[in-house]
Amino acid sequence: MEIIYNRPHNSELVLTIGSFDGIHLGHREIMKKTIQEAERYNSDSALLTFNPHPLEVVAPAVAPKSLTSYHQKLELIEKFGINRIIFKRFTEEFAQLPYQEFIKKYLVDRFSVNKIIVGADFRCGHQSKGTPEKIKELGNKYGFEVEIIPAIKIDDQDISSTYIRELIKEGAVSKVKRQLGRNFKIEAKVVSGDGRGRELGYPTANLKPVTDYVIPSAGVYACRIKVEDELYDGVVNLGYRPTFNKGEFSIEVNIFDFSDMIYEQTVELEFVERIRGELDFSTEEELIEYIEQDVQEAKEILSI
Known part of the structure; x- marks a missing residue:
């Protein structure tokens, strides 16, 4: 797996974007789909994530505690088979960037993106205005597809990093295993x-x-x-x-x-x-x- 620190890359990519804290079963479903679509497009699979967590910059008082360390996240993504992981430093300046500029400046201009795959709760850009539907509109403009992966449920509860943190705080670690898959x-x-x-x-x-x-x-x-x-x-x-x-x-x-x-x-x-x-x-x-x-x-x- 190649690690790219916010630099241009000439390979064609099928890309997923997000914080991916915990690499839970929902994240794994998104990565699985990314790898499958990369094979269909004869492209490399890639995952773009942020460091630090965006909330540590825009709202540090409510920033979540981590589910994985930097090393653990890398190891889990590599084991899953993603070809490339792209780290973007999240700063106050970057947080002010409208989602249109993020897609154009950091994806379209730097990579050959064939398709973007995100979860239904994905948001990007200033004030989180970049919804999956709006990213689809930009895909029509710039020539890439967008696929939205719905949340996975266990016992009628969406798998999410937020819910997993609540379970851990309660000490319900055996229930956490069902959400993380480990x-x-x-x-x-x-x-x-x-x-x-x-x-x-x-x-x-x-x-x-x-x-x-x-x-x-x-x-x-x-x-x-x-x-x-x-x-x-x-x-x-x-x-x-x-x-x-x-x-x-x-x-x-x-x-x-x-x-x-x-x-x-x-x-x-x-x-x-x-x-x-x-x-x-x-x-x-x-x-x-x-x-x-x-x-x-x-x-x-x-x-x-």
Whole structure:
């Protein structure tokens, strides 16, 4: 897969455009159609996306938390088989550009676009006035086709990044899997902690996310963690550790059958199923009893 950072390219393209945060099942349907149409047109398939997310520029107070890091997004798109990914830096100046100028200046003048494929909720240009129908009108003018892909529904609910974020915030990670087509994962760096888990007999890796992810609600989850391309089972605690009067949010993973030193390494944490919410224990003995139960339940979940 070739990565293009906002420069002209002479290949003929069938192109899709959007933020593609999460690369959920709806995004995958759009990419699938883009690849199919590229083959029909004997063209390259391409995906144009923005960095940062447009709302981080035009309305930072309501900008969404991320579902994927830059690296994860690239990896997922490449695995799907898109030939080229085009990154456009989203700036305040770019946000003021009318959709007509965006299509002409950044697509028609820079690429040989045979067809554009977008979701029904796609919007572009200043004040989001560039609807799929209006892009179709420009296609008639400049000689490219436009196809609109309707939203995919699960249980009468449209698949969307917004809905997925709501599920994650609720801790409903098993429902998230149905929307993403995979478990929700975050990339994180292993940082030093206070060693409390080791003192309790359950050593943990303390994680700091590499980007501003939406994070599941406080509690305990069965998880998997990828360390240097090896996948391990584990149990992760998210929360403020009220038993020890800690005020900072932490992500602590007990990795089963693992004893390597991995400080400063970047790992990928995969949330499988929520076990329970966060609890405040009166004694360390009570906490240890619950940890033992959490570990056993996580092993049962992960063995299925």
